[in-house]
Amino acid sequence: MHIVHAYNHWHNTPNRVKMTRMKIILATPLYPPDIAQPAAYIKELARRLSHSHTVTVIAYARAPEEVSGVTILTISKRKPILFRLFLYTKMLWHAVKTTDVLLTENGASVALPAIIVSLFLRKPLVLHLGDMPAHTRDRHRFVYKIIEQWVCRRAHTIITDMPHDKPEILPFTAVDTAKTARYEASWNAHLALLNSAFQRYATPH
């Protein structure tokens, strides 16, 4: 298992790595119009990864925001919990069959299906610990804690790096170009980190 805490621990950049176009699945419990921070992260990640890979997002959502060039598959959260967990696992199973790598956000509702699918289909699993409030919450709930510990043990790579939040453009306030530059730099580094992790599992198509 590889644990990658921050982008400066990783020296490869997209320019240094000869990249293979890969099929990547992003499994997430949150996706816009959800407002929690990981939702915006996954949408932006899908958009940026889609420039060099084939990306599918599998999310718990009802009417997701679309991203050009990205396939978004959803399971409604309005179904009872066990039923939606089953449907999500089924959808993930079918999608993962033809994929190179599965990246899952933390959160029991996606981590559990992701570990089951990855185990049975023998697909590499990358865990992104991006939702820290959920991570903290899960540590105090027995079942969730067990699931997270299990997924952490089984994941091929764990990534904790998180790019900066997108700076807002506010009327009556000058645009902070330095902040925007830092935001872009953090995303470039984050993508370099992810691509390096993904390339280990690349299979020629």
Place this chain on the structure above:
Amino acid sequence: MPPLTEEQQWQEYKKRELEQFTPLLTKLGFVLDTQQPHIGGERFLMQALTTASGKKLVLLGRRSSDNARVVIKATRDAQGMDELVRERKNRAFLQKIKFAYQGFFSPEEVLFIKKRSLVVSIQKFIECDRPFLERTPREQFSLALKAFKTQESTHATTYGHERAIRKIFEVLEAKAYLRKYEEFQNIIAAQFPHNTYLRDQLTEGEKLFERNQHTIDQYCGFLTHTDFVPHNFRVVRENIYLFDHSALRFGNKYEGWARFLNFMALYNPALEEALILYVAYNRTAEELLSLKLMRVYRLGEIICYYTKTLSRCSGNLALLNAKRVQFWAALLHAVLHDSALSPEIRATYQRERDALRSHEEKERQIGLH
């Protein structure tokens, strides 16, 4: 003897209820102020026009023991009693809601009495140093944005959330919004059968709404205050205190924005523009469309509101409300065409409104926003 006008009926109601409640409030340790701005002016027209509101008195007073200022809501009307009970339930639910990322401040409850025939709800008066519209544009913008973000942070998405909120709040989605909009259209068409301009604007809005129901649904499930205007919140040291919790529901997240922006199109067009730019720069194209759709919906609603008042008032107030229908229709035209309302239309309306408003209503408006 001719039947009493609606205004006369309100005066009678007010007198009767004050006679009933004043001794009770004294017994409970509260003294009413001599000036009561919230039961004067056009207040009589604001009763029972929406399903959410009943007849009630909103009074200002003080607690005898410590002279603390309080706001007293009192009613013996069945709908009014329901409204006050619902408002209290909503307020309590907001305090313990599990899926909210941020919370609003609510005025502290001093006393709540519910008997078979009356409800009295007393809350601490929230003092603020100056009205919202007297703050700098930058302050107004950041406070409004903070308030919207706080509302948006309560998003009911799961089966469990849905079950929890349906017992307490009204929940609206695209179909329900469209059905209501069609009701507004029918009421307006019945009152103005020959006004083709108004009909065309409303029809254009309806078509836009029908075509984009998916976008409306996309941003539903959010907590939204349907009457989010400056007189329904107070700012104390950057904290926002929310009033009128009975106006909270789960619906499109831009419904509260829409009410606020339509209001600002009249009172502060620079703030209206800034908030639209914020959405355009920082959010998705679907969200900008959703905001436009909700503005259309809320404009249909306000035009319907003033249309319904026309048969219930007379003289200058009837004239003024007819002008209000024209003004909001002009804003509807501007919103549908993604343009700003002409400053001439705004200035003409403001001039006419000020000339037609009663002295009592002008007094009620002082410091309100």
